[in-house]
Amino acid sequence: MSERVVRPVGRGFLFLDSHPAGCAAVVRRMAAEVEPRTPERRTALVVGSSSGYGLAATIAGLARYGVDGIGVSFEKAATARRTATAGWYRTAETAALATELGRSWTFVNADAYADTTKDDVLDLIAGKLGKIDHLIYSVAAPRRVDPRNGETYQSALKAIGAPHTTKSLAFDDGVPVLQEVGIDVATDDEIAQTVKVMGGEDWARWITALQDRDLLEPGFSTVALTYIGSELTGPLYRQGSIGAAKADLEQTALNLAKDGVTAMTSVNGAAVTQASSAIPGIGLYVSLLHKVTALQTPVEQSIALWDQLTGETPLDLDDEGRIRLDRWELTDDVQSAVRAQWESATQDNIAEVADAAWFLAEVRRLYGFDVPGVDYTAETEVDVEWPTTA
Known part of the structure; x- marks a missing residue:
């Protein structure tokens, strides 16, 4: 047993510790967003199941349709x-x-890129699930x-073609600070490496490995989660090195x-995640977006994804065959309002034009802090075992 008071200590948007009870409460709050449907026998592999949209997809599939499955993520245990x-x-x-829901889930803590991980996971699929209906890659x-x-x-957060300068949101002792951040131009090698890390090569290797072991159910579908976003963030994101990936x-x-595989990308809307909060300009953009419209949560979007994958609702595809869960974000009126706020934002008015306090609280909740109902003055057990098969 190792109980102690856990406090949010870190720099910028990166915290050194996480709050166990707060993280548990976040999962329960996400599950509470889900309205169950009648369970049917469906099985899934979620690669990247512990955070962001991968976590939301895991919880939504489990709680809404009673999906059985295996989740893969790479996390670190508590130390002294x-x-x-x-x-x-x-x-x-x-x-x-x-x-509690009576479902079968196994969670694997390992590097998703490694062949040894793929071998272990495929053995688990064969032994516990037989075959899988879906693979969600996040x-x-x-x-x-x-x-x-x-x-x-190594991936790079850089522009392509010409340097770029963007407004970005930071915090100084909880006070929002508007910054100008310069973005360098990526070299050809940096672009190629970013594609190697964040592109589709590993996703394809998972599918090939499953096919080689004959572990795909008839009608199998796979979805890789992605983001397009606004023209305001485009030079760094969609038109930058990440966009190439x-x-x-x-x-x-x-x-x-x-060969009987249905494969698509799913374009999710903006959200506060550990990955997105590290990208210059995204924090400011999401804060402005939250100020002008109601954001659809990752769970809400994941419910829509599962509804489409199960045939509950028709696939909402664009002309390039991508599932679009972000239409609410990219309407002309929403983007026009966000652009007006972006252009008018200064250090003097940043607390008013952007929902900066909300954004900071959301970042802290990624680590289990600022979650309503959690007593942060109490000691909490930090030495939690990795779960055995549920």
Whole structure:
């Protein structure tokens, strides 16, 4: 047993510790957003199940349709100095939720890029699920080791073609600060490495491995989660090095869509995630977006995704065959309002034109802090075991 008071200590949007009870409460709040449907026998593999949209997709599939499955993520256990990562605690609570709902879920803590991980997961699928109906791919990592040659690739947050300067949101002791951030131009090698990390190569390798083991049910579908976003963030995101990786992800979907496989990308709307909060300009954009419209939560969007994957509702596809869960964000009136706020934002008015306090609270909730109903003055057990099969 290792109980202690856990406080939010960190720098910028990165916290050194996570609050176990707060992370558990976040999972329960997400599950409470889901209205159950009559369960039917469906099985899924979620690669990247411990955070962001991968976590939301796991909870929505489990709580709405009673999906059985396997989740893969890469988290760190508690040490003598630090708590476990937030994703560790969220996974433990998701497993507890699965047990309460009478569903079968196994959570694997390992590098999703590694062939050894794929082998272990495929063995689990064969032994516990038989075959799978769906694979949801939601991996956001700064680097990737290619298991075929041992080479390490590093992703880059850079512009393509010309340098870019963007407004960005930071905080000084909780006070919002508007900054100008310069974005360098990515080299050809940096673009290629970013595609290697965040593009579709690993997603395709998962599908090939499953096909080689004959572990796909008839009618199998796979979705990789992605983002397009606004013209305001486009020079760094969609037109930048990350955008090159996202374009590769979309091309991979087209390449995979054969031999009975339905493969698509799902374009999610803006949200506060551990991956997105690190990108310059995104925090400001999401804060402005929240000020002018009601954001659809990751769980709400994941419910819509599962409804489409199960045939409850028709697929909402664009001309390029991508599922669009972001239409609420990109309407002309919403984007016009956000642009007006973006252009008018100054250090003097940033607290008024942007919902900065909400954004900071959302970042803190990623680590289990600022969750209503949690007593942060009380000691909490930080040494939580990785869940056994639920």
